[in-house]
Amino acid sequence: MQQCCIMKLKKKMKTVRNTTAKTEIQELIANSPVALSHTEIQSATNGLCDRVTIYRVLERLTVEGLIHKVVNVDGVVKYAGCHSCSEKHNHNHIHFSCQKCKSVTCLEDVESTFKMPKKYIISEMNFTLSGLCPQCS
Amino acid sequence: MQQCCIMKLKKKMKTVRNTTAKTEIQELIANSPVALSHTEIQSATNGLCDRVTIYRVLERLTVEGLIHKVVNVDGVVKYAGCHSCSEKHNHNHIHFSCQKCKSVTCLEDVESTFKMPKKYIISEMNFTLSGLCPQCS
DNA sequence: TTGCAAATGCAACAGTGTTGCATTATGAAA
DNA sequence: TTTCATAATGCAACACTGTTGCATTTGCAA
Ligand SMILES: [Zn+2]
Ligand SMILES: [Zn+2]
Ligand SMILES: [Zn+2]
Ligand SMILES: [Zn+2]
Numbered sequence: 001m002q003q004c005c006i007m008k009l010k011k012k013m014k015t016v017r018n019t020t021a022k023t024e025i026q027e028l029i030a031n032s033p034v035a036l037s038h039t040e041i042q043s044a045t046n047g048l049c050d051r052v053t054i055y056r057v058l059e060r061l062t063v064e065g066l067i068h069k070v071v072n073v074d075g076v077v078k079y080a081g082c083h084s085c086s087e088k089h090n091h092n093h094i095h096f097s098c099q100k101c102k103s104v105t106c107l108e109d110v111e112s113t114f115k116m117p118k119k120y121i122i123s124e125m126n127f128t129l130s131g132l133c134p135q136c137s
Numbered sequence: 138m139q140q141c142c143i144m145k146l147k148k149k150m151k152t153v154r155n156t157t158a159k160t161e162i163q164e165l166i167a168n169s170p171v172a173l174s175h176t177e178i179q180s181a182t183n184g185l186c187d188r189v190t191i192y193r194v195l196e197r198l199t200v201e202g203l204i205h206k207v208v209n210v211d212g213v214v215k216y217a218g219c220h221s222c223s224e225k226h227n228h229n230h231i232h233f234s235c236q237k238c239k240s241v242t243c244l245e246d247v248e249s250t251f252k253m254p255k256k257y258i259i260s261e262m263n264f265t266l267s268g269l270c271p272q273c274s
Numbered sequence: 275t276t277g278c279a280a281a282t283g284c285a286a287c288a289g290t291g292t293t294g295c296a297t298t299a300t301g302a303a304a
Numbered sequence: 305t306t307t308c309a310t311a312a313t314g315c316a317a318c319a320c321t322g323t324t325g326c327a328t329t330t331g332c333a334a
Contacts, residue, residue: 017280017331038321050283055322057281073263075212077321096257107254114249114264120233121269126210127251130261137258154300154311175290187314192291194312214290275334282329290321298313304306 016064021049025057026066035070035078035095035104070104073097073128078104092125098133105133153201158186162194163203172207172215172232172241207241210234210265215241229262235270242270 028044029036036044038058042051049057058079061067070078074097083106094107107129116122131137165181166173173181175195179188186194195216198204207215211234220243231244244266253259268274 015280015332019281019331021282051321052284052323053282060281071208071210071212073208073261075208075214077212094251096254097263099260107257110252110254112249112251112264114231114266115247117233117244117247117266119271119274120244120266121274122266123236123269124210124267126234126265126267128263129251129254129257129259130263132258132260134256137256152301152311156300156312158313188290189292189315190313197312277334278332280329280331282327284327285325287324288322290319292319293317294315296313296315298311300311301309303308 016060021045021053022057022060024048025054026061029061029067029079030081032081033105035080035106037076037078041079070095070106070128071126072102072104073130074102076102080104080106083108094127094129096133097128097130098136099130100132100136103133103135104128153197158182158190159194159197161185162191163198166198166204166216167218169218170242172217172243174213174215178216207232207243207265208263209239209241210267211239213239217241217243220245231264231266233270234265234267235273236267237269237273240270240272241265 024045025041025048028041038051038054041054041058045054058067062069062079066082067079068082070080072078094110094112096105096107097103098105112127161182162178162185165178175188175191178191178195182191195204199206199216203219204216205219207217209215231247231249233242233244234240235242249262249264
């Protein structure tokens with residue numbers, strides 16, 4: 001078969017592969033009602049793979065738009081599944097952070113408004129409410 | 138002098154002391170238009186004291202209500218001076234995080250509203266807007 | 275089935291924050 | 305001013321989180 005430019009580009013394109021680690025981690029996050037940290041994922045998967053692999057899988061899933069990163073108010077990075085961003089990725093929803101059990105939940109139906117300050121160009125919002133979750137209150 | 142219960146309590150009470158490190162760090166933060174990270178403070182003070190001391194001074198200033206902690210969207214912890222919390226400490230203002238110069242600014246005059254989700258008890262809010270600051274846009 | 279390269283495991287590293295303990299120095303009391 | 309209890313510091317050592325390089329394994333298209 002003759003290789004045209006498109007074929008050459010296709011050949012150059014990095015092809016993604018499905019691995020056990022990727023599948024398991026994705027399902028774990030998708031089935032979790034709360035966002036999960038790297039440590040929590042490591043505990044849950046229990047030796048499924050190296051901790052470096054977890055970092056790399058999380059990076060890959062984030063780039064692919066299957067999960068999104070949430071930085072908790074205490075600085076702990078957590079990951080949650082993407083539910084309502086099939087066409088365009090809009091992660092500008094509010095998150096709730098429980099001060100007791102440290103859980104982070106996506107509140108995708110809660111709306112918020114604010115007066116845009118002039119002089120600043122806003123491109124992203126990161127809103128987190130803290131307090132007690134239903135389980136802890 | 139006979140020591141009554143109150144005197145004994147007074148004696149027990151931990152007295153705060155003013156030190157060079159504490160004064161310098163507090164003034165540095167107070168005079169900064171943007172929130173400063175531990176690393177930035179360490180660079181700015183340039184060998185004034187040990188890095189552990191900076192951590193402890195920041196902790197003390199936070200407890201005393203002279204500064205407040207801000208966790209940036211990238212997880213970096215920064216500290217900003219408290220301006221409008223002389224009586225009660227209300228740090229529920231919006232912060233702005235510049236994606237280019239990584240600066241964090243307190244937007245104390247910007248108001249925001251949101252529909253409080255039921256089932257959750259809200260006690261704190263942590264809102265950060267990202268984009269380009271006046272200097273970078 | 276074969277072979278390329280995506281993905282992994284492992285070691286080693288850098289950055290950040292904490293803790294214990296000996297030493298220093300602050301400020302109230304004498 | 306001097307004394308002295310203890311708040312504060314310096315230093316070493318540690319734990320935790322995240323990254324990088326490289327050899328090896330493994331997924332999958334040809
Ligand atoms: Zn909870
Ligand atoms: Zn979310
Ligand atoms: Zn900027
Ligand atoms: Zn602030």
